[in-house]
Amino acid sequence: MKRLLVRSHPPLGHRPLRHRLRTAAAAATAAAALLLPVTLAQPAHAATTTCEPQGTIAAGDYTIQANEWNSTTQQCISYNGGTGWSIDTANFNLTTSGAPATYPSIFKGCHWGDCTPNSGLPIQISKLGSATSSWNTTQVGSGAYDVAYDLWINSTPTTTGQPDGTEIMIWLNSRGGVQPFGGKTGTSSAAGHSWDVWTGNQTSWKIVSYVLQGGGTSFSGLDVKALIDDAVSRGSVNAAHYLIDAEAGFEVWQGGQGLATNSFSFAASTGGGNPGGDTQAPSAPGGVTVAGTTASTASLSWSPSSDNVGVTGYDVYRGTQLAGSVTGTSFTDSGLAASTAYTYTVKARDAAGNVSAASAPVTATTAAGGGTNPPPAGGCTATYKVSNDWGSGFTADVTVTSGSSAIHGWKVGWTYGGSQRITNAWNATVTQSGASVSAVNAAYNGALGASASTSFGFQGTGSGAVPALTCTAS
Structure with a gap:
């Protein structure tokens, strides 16, 4: 908002x-x-x-x-x-x-x-x-x-x-x-x-x-x-x-x-x-602890909340930003910067949409970078779809899907056949040199589980056919 x-x-x-x-x-x-x-x-x-x-x-x-x-x-x-x-x-x-x-x-x-x-x-x-x-x-x-x-x-x-x-x-x-x-x-x-x-x-x-x-x-x-x-x-x-x-x-x-x-x-x-007119929020999650860190991840665990009907899930916040949602009592946040402190809180929710107060905050500090990237795993594919085209400009979305194994990052590339120029993008770092375009995952959407998907989008000038894409996983 x-x-x-x-x-x-x-x-x-x-x-x-x-x-x-x-x-x-x-x-x-x-x-x-x-x-x-x-x-x-x-x-x-x-x-x-x-x-x-x-x-x-x-x-x-x-x-x-x-x-x-x-x-x-x-x-x-x-x-x-x-x-x-x-x-x-x-x-x-x-x-x-x-x-x-x-x-x-x-x-x-x-x-x-x-x-x-x-x-x-x-x-x-x-x-x-x-x-x-x-x-x-x-x-x-x-x-x-x-x-x-x-x-x-x-x-x-x-x-x-x-x-x-x-x-x-x-x-x-x-x-x-x-x-x-x-x-x-x-x-x-x-x-x-x-x-x-x-x-x-x-x-x-x-x-x-x-x-x-x-x-x-x-x-x-x-x-x-x-x-x-x-x-x-x-x-x-x-x-x-x-x-x-x-x-x-x-x-x-x-x-x-x-x-x-x-x-x-x-x-x-x-x-x-x-x-039943359930308006009672679950109790705040307790015992939130940092279970471990690497140079790019932080793992958390906590005690289950209680509710008069039943807890359906937990939302994990990195500062004020929602880092992810789970149904269990553990979570691993990925795509983080090395040697950096992050503060986390957890909220519980029930089937009626009632949300608990936040847990006590905990701080996780990632390890120093090791200088090497995780080994490639599983590969990826990418699809390109024009969501709007008004002749002089367009918006498009690209969906990236991992293969049978988890991946740690991705890069998508393509070459335009016309004079299209990308003017802004979201959910990825997109660069263009001439007709060649390269898109690299953002810090928060590079890690994908097996057969999982994420997407990014952009706006550009010009119009034209959908290009062929390449996707490289790391």
Whole structure:
């Protein structure tokens, strides 16, 4: 999408960003009519600013993220106290027939493994009892942008990469002729408002967008669950999947300066379909210990948590970053730097989506590097798929799959037959020399078990046929 401070994201590869094609509308800008205005007093607070493309600002139980992924134009966002923030510097100038330049937003939950405290998420859709939100915005009369929620739903309770379930967008307003992904497939009166409904399928997830008819500048007590239920009834959301993240911000193609969130809240809880109405969280895992380290791994173990119904799994955090999820009471974190200290905590979760408090932290220090790489094992294959192509540019995804044995790292290469140029990438370090491209795993997704897969993606200019790939494992 905590303490009141600015921190930089990990490198872009650690935080995959949405990459969707928008098309231009034939005509008019939606009216910026005021809908159910919210007036919340904000405490005085000195603004905290970040101009980093992937900078974040912690704001209590929320995180504000710059999330500039498709432009090099400077963008600066400022925290204004409470949950208020603004775009103070921006002058984007992209065509609305392509992807937006940026999506600065505020979020609660787990956004690609970066989790906010006290979010109540994840919650399985079938056990979602309520989800409500209020959002008050300041919108500007120039440029091309949308004002939209972005709810992410995944097939499992946690993920550090692209969610594979559904992306639900709720458009409060837009201007400049921008439209949601896909096509208009219906209308809805869910949550007491009138919506145009757009649907479409990306490479590995579905998108459904609810566009407020007439537009507005604020919601008060929006029944988000009613919209999620509507998406389930349309077949766009699987009720067995999990709501993991709720964001609200501005996708900007042109302009952007002056857009602001004055206040924002999001709250979700279990109930309704939750058997027995289980709202009791498991106990915090105890006895977390460092079982061993190498130059690139740290192994942890802990005592099992208890729960009134039953514990279904554990989430392991490296600092605030989700390192992985397991069903047992041990975990090995890989892809680490040698001679480096890492702090870990563990949380337990149950079938109702209740999450425990964090365990006491432990610190693991990796061993000094030995100067040699692990021996090759198993080999790998890679497949290339274009997810969007608008003639002058494209986005693509590459899936890397290990062979019959585990691997410690991978490298994928290919040669373009045309003039394609890669402009940015996520989940891998991608370099290009002429027509030749090389992609090397990120620190966190190089180690794969037997017959396991990971993926990376990128955006480029030009268009053309899918190239042949080579994959080398180490």
